[in-house]
Amino acid sequence: MDNIAIVGVAQTKYAERKKDKTCADLVFDVTRAAMEDAGLALEDVDNVVTVSNDFIDGRTISSMAVGDAAGAHDKNISTVEGDGAFGALYGAMRTLGGFGTTLVVAHAKGSEGDVKFITNGMFEPIYQRLLGLESISSSALQARMYMDRYGLTEEDFARVSVKNHANGKNNPYAHLQLDVTVDDVMNSEKLADPLKKLDCSPVSDGAAAIIIANESHISKAKTKPVWVRGMAHCSDAYLLGDRDLAVPQSLAAASKKAYTMAGINDPMKSIDLVELYDAFSYMEPMWLEGMGFCEAGKGATLLDQGVTAMSGALPVNPSGGVLSSHAMLVAGLARIIESVLQLRGEAGQRQVENAKTALAHGINGACGQAHCVWILGNQKK
Amino acid sequence: MTTERDYDKLLTVALDKAMPYDWSIGLHGSMFFQEIRENQRFVGIRCPQCKKVYVPPRRVCGPCYTEMDELVPLSDTGTLRAFSVVNYPFIDPNTGGQRPVPYTYGYIQMDGADNIFSHIINETDVSKIEVGMRLKAVFKPKEKMQGHITDIIHFDIIS
Ligand SMILES: [Zn+2]
Numbered sequence: 001m002d003n004i005a006i007v008g009v010a011q012t013k014y015a016e017r018k019k020d021k022t023c024a025d026l027v028f029d030v031t032r033a034a035m036e037d038a039g040l041a042l043e044d045v046d047n048v049v050t051v052s053n054d055f056i057d058g059r060t061i062s063s064m065a066v067g068d069a070a071g072a073h074d075k076n077i078s079t080v081e082g083d084g085a086f087g088a089l090y091g092a093m094r095t096l097g098g099f100g101t102t103l104v105v106a107h108a109k110g111s112e113g114d115v116k117f118i119t120n121g122m123f124e125p126i127y128q129r130l131l132g133l134e135s136i137s138s139s140a141l142q143a144r145m146y147m148d149r150y151g152l153t154e155e156d157f158a159r160v161s162v163k164n165h166a167n168g169k170n171n172p173y174a175h176l177q178l179d180v181t182v183d184d185v186m187n188s189e190k191l192a193d194p195l196k197k198l199d200c201s202p203v204s205d206g207a208a209a210i211i212i213a214n215e216s217h218i219s220k221a222k223t224k225p226v227w228v229r230g231m232a233h234c235s236d237a238y239l240l241g242d243r244d245l246a247v248p249q250s251l252a253a254a255s256k257k258a259y260t261m262a263g264i265n266d267p268m269k270s271i272d273l274v275e276l277y278d279a280f281s282y283m284e285p286m287w288l289e290g291m292g293f294c295e296a297g298k299g300a301t302l303l304d305q306g307v308t309a310m311s312g313a314l315p316v317n318p319s320g321g322v323l324s325s326h327a328m329l330v331a332g333l334a335r336i337i338e339s340v341l342q343l344r345g346e347a348g349q350r351q352v353e354n355a356k357t358a359l360a361h362g363i364n365g366a367c368g369q370a371h372c373v374w375i376l377g378n379q380k381k
Numbered sequence: 382m383t384t385e386r387d388y389d390k391l392l393t394v395a396l397d398k399a400m401p402y403d404w405s406i407g408l409h410g411s412m413f414f415q416e417i418r419e420n421q422r423f424v425g426i427r428c429p430q431c432k433k434v435y436v437p438p439r440r441v442c443g444p445c446y447t448e449m450d451e452l453v454p455l456s457d458t459g460t461l462r463a464f465s466v467v468n469y470p471f472i473d474p475n476t477g478g479q480r481p482v483p484y485t486y487g488y489i490q491m492d493g494a495d496n497i498f499s500h501i502i503n504e505t506d507v508s509k510i511e512v513g514m515r516l517k518a519v520f521k522p523k524e525k526m527q528g529h530i531t532d533i534i535h536f537d538i539i540s
Binding site (some may be wrong): 017018019020021022024025028042055058067068069071073074109111112113114117118121125126129130 | 394396400401402403404405406407408410439440441443444446448
């Protein structure tokens with residue numbers, strides 16, 4: 001396999017509502033900024049992948065509406081409907097399949113539609129959708145199952161929210177910049193037991209873009225390349241009732257494949273930081289278990305021991321995570337971008353010292369049906 | 382599998398509620414509708430590179446991948462470039478009800494613009510419409526305007 005690297009990244013600041021910008025405006029901002037970051041001109045971009053969702057945009061074949069703004073006029077443009085980490089995976093495949101460079105751009109304006117309606121639309125229409133199941137209530141079921149399986153408490157999850165919101169305060173791109181305590185989380189509005197408002201990510205507007213280059217094209221870029229050392233994805237059953245919601249098996253499978261590709265035997269030893277998709281507080285420990293950083297049911301213990309803190313052996317979500325900014329679809333790409341910034345040593349106040357290898361993670365579908373795992377490094381091998 | 386005899390035992394589930402949206406019109410679109418409300422005229426935007434004038438104004442010239450910022454005041458007149466008299470029933474996205482037919486959909490090149498604007502033409506007799514005809518926009522009374530595409534009621538054929 002050829003070597004490929006991420007040579008340009010850009011993202012908007014995430015915010016509750018960007019009324020002055022249309023989706024195309026956001027896409028233009030980040031694609032132009034990603035090219036500037038890479039030091040590449042539009043002619044150096046061989047093809048474009050746009051990431052969007054029709055229900056979120058309220059537009060049929062929404063991906064085609066932002067091509068001009070993405071610089072895709074007269075270029076090969078293809079589209080991914082799903083999380084940006086999966087869009088990036090497809091972009092990486094194109095870069096491995098003959099294109100010298102690929103620009104991947106994702107956008108979402110959660111402020112424009114009704115997110116509960118939109119996520120309700122994920123579910124099977126005959127038996128589940130009309131009962132009102134959507135993102136928060138289905139995740140509440142998953143959190144409850146996880147707590148019951150391993151004897152976890154709501155405070156275990158609250159501590160994740162406290163850690164990630166504190167990290168988010170150091171990230172100028174974060175939507176929420178909050179000082180919160182465990183008590184604040186525990187006393188925040190009960191949305192769907194056991195989830196409170198501060199266990200849940202906000203709904204954000206935003207966009208993000210990356211440029212992936214084949215090794216043969218890397219010398220054109222001015223940035224330090226961040227190498228793709230491993231990547232894999234895996235999907236579980238569609239229906240929630242057909243899955244073990246407390247055990248992310250598809251994440252375990254994807255992680256194993258990505259580690260093998262990257263030549264990693266002991267992820268805890270080899271990986272310096274993790275950016276994972278914590279749409280809800282309970283997801284962070286659960287995903288860490290799936291990634292093999294600890295045994296099943298011990299994800300919360302990692303946090304209690306300080307392992308996942310900024311000062312710990314494995315800082316998790318130095319950006320503040322999805323709990324601090326959640327532009328749907330964009331969020332997985334944002335995990336990759338934060339990893340790139342960390343590996344370049346450009347993460348400012350939230351910089352993890354001597355970061356050489358990072359894991360970035362995205363999810364697709366209700367309660368993490370599918371997982372996409374990226375192993376990125378500032379060294380080629 | 383299914384015979385005609387038991388076909389009526391097969392069930393369906395209907396969902397007839399619309400999903401609500403509140404789309405941001407953005408900076409350029411907002412200026413377009415404000416200009417219509419204030420001065421009952423169109424406004425376009427010129428690309429600094431290829432000099433094309435787009436209406437309604439937008440941020441990026443796609444072929445040039447260039448940001449545009451030179452607003453160009455236009456009038457309320459243009460030329461018909463294509464049309465279709467529509468006769469089939471259709472749910473009007475504005476009202477959720479059935480749109481009265483027939484109605485005429487027109488592709489209109491506004492005077493001073495290079496691209497095409499589309500709207501309704503106030504004539505449904507095919508024999509009275511021709512490509513190349515001159516058109517003039519008819520606006521709602523100013524106090525009834527809402528910053529909406531229907532602030533333009535339709536285009537009258539003027540010659
Ligand atoms: Zn131009």
